[in-house]
Amino acid sequence: MRTLWRTCCPVAANMIPGVDEHEIKAKAQATEGLAYRPGRAEIEEHHGSFAIGCYEGALTTDLPIVGDLVWLFEDPPYPSRLFVNTGGQTGPFTVRMELGERVADPPGSEWEDIAEVSISCTGPLVATAITDTAPEAWIDCAGGQYRLRISARGRAEGRRRDRECDWVDEAVEHYLIQAWPAPPTASAVVRTSAP
Helix, strand or coil: CCCCEEEECCCCCCCCCCCCCCHHHHHHHHHHCCCCCCEEEECCCCEEEEECCCCCCEEECCCCCCCCCCEEEEEECCCEEEECCCCCCCCCEEEEEEEEECCCCCCCCCEEEEEEEEECCCCEEECCCCCCCCEEEEEEEECCCEEEEEECHHHHHHHHHHHHCCCCCCCCCEEEEEEEEEECCCCCCECCCCC
């Protein structure tokens, strides 16, 4: 059976520093033949955002990005990255990444904020903290043009916890990053919880 959607795809251990080769092999063997590979990362951050970038390469978009969920960070000579705005400043935030061969199914009703943007990349897509660029989650994709859908829930609760200094170790904000090959089209706000 051909895999249509993959999550946190296994990659070569020497490609991603800090990734345990045995853990990758065990995960790959346990999910062999499944159309969906479960996996997620928790990102600790103190800047109210986390980043989506291209591992050891460039991520670009030639089209304006709309909405407040995601924006393009450019600071030459460093590679450009997409920043995903979180509700709280510190996290932890759970992030799941999926790669599909076709457009993703319509998002579930549990997702409160959803944006889509077209990007070009030269290799695997990774999710990282802003200040620590070690990959926390990744999509083992070839270079090319992709459509990204960024879905979020719990941002309002993250903002409330910041206001009330109600910090805990348990994640209340959750993010799903889906990618599929597609030519560039205008970015879109699919859903928003903002008033």
